Amino acid sequence: MNPDHSGQPLPSRVGHAPFKGTRTTEAPLTWSQQEIWALIENAGPNDHVYNVVEDFRIPAGVRPTEAECLEALSFFFSRHESLRSVFPRKADGRVVQRVLAEGALPVEFVETDAPAEADIAALRAFFGTRRFSFGDELPLRLVLLVRGGRVWGGVYVFSHMAVDWYGIQHLAEEVTEYFREGRNLPPLSEDTLTPVDLAAWQASPAGIRKRDRTLAHVASLYRDRAPLALPPAVADLPEEEAYRQIALRSRAADQAVGRIALRTGMSAAAVIVGAAALLLRDLTGGDRVDLHLTSSQRFGRDSRTMVATLMQETYFSVDLADADLPQAVKRSWLAAITAFQNSGCDAAGMDRLLAELGDGPDAPLRFSYCINDRRTRAADAGTPREVPAASLLADTVLTRLPVTEEEPFYLIVDDGADHLEFSLTCDVRHVTESGMETFLRDLENCLVAWADSAA
Known part of the structure; x- marks a missing residue:
């Protein structure tokens, strides 16, 4: 019952x-x-x-x-x-x-x-x-x-x-x-x-070569520097009270991303990551933005339709010095391709490397920013989009959600029949609730403004 x-x-x-x-x-x-x-x-x-x-x-x-x-x-x-x-x-x-x-x-x-x-x-x-x-x-x-x-x-x-x-x-x-x-x-x-x-296959010589290539790529990015850090702390809270989750559901962003992808020939994923990375640059003051992304690992014909868990974290880094939004999207697309080409590794091997790059097994190298694009619907690039995206901003809904994962900055992208949903979890000791809301609104607004600028 x-x-x-x-x-x-x-x-x-x-x-x-x-x-x-x-x-x-x-x-x-x-x-x-x-x-x-x-x-x-x-x-x-x-x-x-x-x-x-x-x-x-x-x-x-x-x-x-x-x-x-x-x-x-x-x-x-x-x-x-x-x-x-x-x-x-x-x-x-x-x-x-x-x-x-x-x-x-x-x-x-x-x-x-x-x-x-x-x-x-x-x-x-x-x-x-x-x-x-x-x-x-x-x-x-x-x-x-x-x-x-x-x-x-x-x-x-x-x-x-x-x-x-x-x-x-x-x-x-x-x-x-x-x-x-x-x-x-x-x-x-x-x-x-x-x-x-x-x-x-992963235990075979070919799999071992892929693993080693992934480890070498991550080492090359972070051997001499740490990933992008969180903004300075603005609050002193106990750990159990430090996290908040806010979601923004937007028809305007859905239309804007589809229009930009159609116009630029870039994927919707690149548009979203590029815009988010640019906002993180402005939030932190760091020109190089480092992210955890999730790679589908479905690049071959033999794996594309597997009913299995294949997704793995991958390590993304892009230099956005002096970039505007179109440049950020283009640079992020190239950085994402590089990250996906150098992804795939056993958990123990990556843990050892992150410990080596950090301060040991108890303080490994950590990434503060993660974007997980979970959309299952491709951008509907073939549909005419005649209505300005800004005309749909009044339909946007912002909600507070129960925290599901305690992450310092974790942006999840989901889709529905006619909307995108951006769910943001943050450590409010570094990014306040009002700052979280501002980030989500700015993400929506910058996409809408670019989409409508050449309408």
Whole structure:
């Protein structure tokens, strides 16, 4: 039984989706899994912040029966090894990935008419804020909402050890095609990697060369200097009170970024990073801006459509001395390409290097600024954009959010059907709440002004 927003239980029952794969196998963690595992361990009892939680609605013309949903889950768990993987700890302390040859996913069905958004939020909280039992629990929890024998929506919770945002996006596309094509899909391409295959490649001579190239690149950037520092402290607060999170949802920025990307031939990601980097230059007074970015690691045909976690942090540095916004975007695009070409490394190897570049294992080199572009929708560059972006500024919504990750400066970029959302977490001992709001407003305004300047 699951709670609704009033705390009362919603009636539910559990079904099971059996699956059968082609092998049982075990392998070391991939580099991406190592990185996620380190974050999970550092989060301690609050590691649920790395669960990937979302609710969804099924279009009225598609709505399957409960049996059809279980059949689909059986199909996809049999198809993708990452979905039937667990992550046990060995006697020597190592965590590994173990692919199960067979099993069954428990699925909770809740019989309900369309509940209030607060009910959906209660379900998300109930399932999403519990930590996974990584050693023996499958990496998906699923609640399906049923009315009149048909499933109309639900809530999913993925373990980030198994999938990332892009893996979920590809899986969603496969699910859509599966139902469109009569509940069938062609087999995966023979050259599609699995996480076990990827772990083997990363231990090969080619993988070791990539790792060494990444380490050499980071060492070349920071051997003789520290990354961009936070502004001087402006407040004295205890650690547990030091972080705030603010989100800005903007239709204006969405239109502006798409228009700029179309005009310049740059990606939307480069436009956003360039604008943010320029504002960080002005905030800190440092011409060279250093960022943690997140690299999708989906550069090859054999990895582009993997349902797995592949994303890794990468190290970005750009000189913005005397740059205006167009120049900042161009320089940031080149810097990002360099960073992505030199990304991919085992967690232990990077930890050793950062300790060497800093003041040892207890005080490694740290990066104060991180941007995580999680957009799943490409800029709609082919659509005419005749309405000035500034005309949409009145629709912008700014909200305070509960802090999900305690980071000194962490900008997350998400998208919706017609908007961008910038979520900024900061250490308010260095960047005040009003400064956070100013940064988000300035980011929106500079994008809008550039987009409209040549309209």
